[in-house]
Amino acid sequence: MPATTHPTSETASFDAEALRADFPALEQDVYEDTPLAYLDNAASSQKPTPVIERLDTFYREENSNVHRGVHRLSQDATESYEAARESVARFLNAPDPDQIVFTRGTTEGLNLVSSTFGRMVAEEGDEILLTEMEHHSNIVPWQMLAEQVGASIEVLPVTDRGELRMDLLPEMLTDDTALVAISHVSNTLGTINPMEDVIDAAHADGVPVVVDGAQSAPHMPVDVQALDADFFVFSGHKVFGPTGIGVLYGKRELLEAMPPYQGGGDMIDQVSFEESTYDGLPHKFEAGTPNIADAVGLGTAVEYIMDMDWNAVRAHEDDVLRYATEQVGGIEGTQIVGTAPDKTSVLSFVFDDIHPYDAGTVLDREGVAVRTGHHCTQPLLKRYGLPGTIRASFAAYNTHEDVDRLVDGLHKVRHMFG
16 A cells, blocks of 8 residues: 555645655665765656555465466456556546556557558558657657658757647648557657647548657646547656556457467467457457566555645645756756757756766766757657757756755856866
């Protein structure tokens, strides 16, 4: 069950310090007498004690395979595994837990859709519409599909501020558009894309939409029914959950029409050497022994998040981002990359004359964990003429003090290389 130290919807204000007590990794010194300021949450969030303890309990008391055994441990494991699926369905407001497929993460979810649904809808001469801000995981699978079927990739550009050129969307949705694949929130810019507008425009032309929700699921309520998303994917390790587990949501009629992604145990109905038939949703897409323990851990993580006051969390994260933007922007020689008015929890920036890797190395010795490089968005950074950025990314447990640690470290960077 979620810890009770953090505020619920009945609490008047959000207490980040109380929340931090649930995350043991935040209490460590990464070097002698150098406490950790963890600002790399867009890459992976830290894990609260309830998730850690749930994994420990599973391995101590329930560890067994699922769906196949009549003995008690197998039944317990199966019950916990499917309960996690139900938790994720409520987290996304999915109509039915059967529409929740467990994957290894966002990347596998996108590859699953491109390798199955993509082959159903894309053919020679068609176009697959992406945006200029996509993560490599939402580019490469579609490039592979396009090469295999003879389709082409079209790209909706972004402005200097990091907003989609929505004015170009109507003309880029053509009779040849097979599907749209788009990130809900940019992992490099923090831009929140107008997903409802994109989906409505695409659906008006009969075009399905695949939503990469890796960066939105940790920071805002996601209602897949209200979005009318055809597919939505996210990763467990960015929502306080374990690594190696993720989620694919799809509309039932699409999932039912899609062929299996992989063959093997647990996705079958009947097997003979003449032919095989497949199980129903969601098991058709979960071949072999799944990542049972981490699925259970993910269930605990989303329950933990759902116990929080989303409005209070979002207000707190926005406050931290606003403070960080002001403080970092005031340092001599810095340039903020991504200044869209509607953004969340990501601050990318560069020094005019200092390489991001050099800055990141100095910050690490100060105990400040940030990400430096291209953030798996090389086409986006090429658009800005940059080899990489320094990226500070925030979660609900981050505070102004973490930002102050970042700023102090950046002043040392400026002094060392200036």
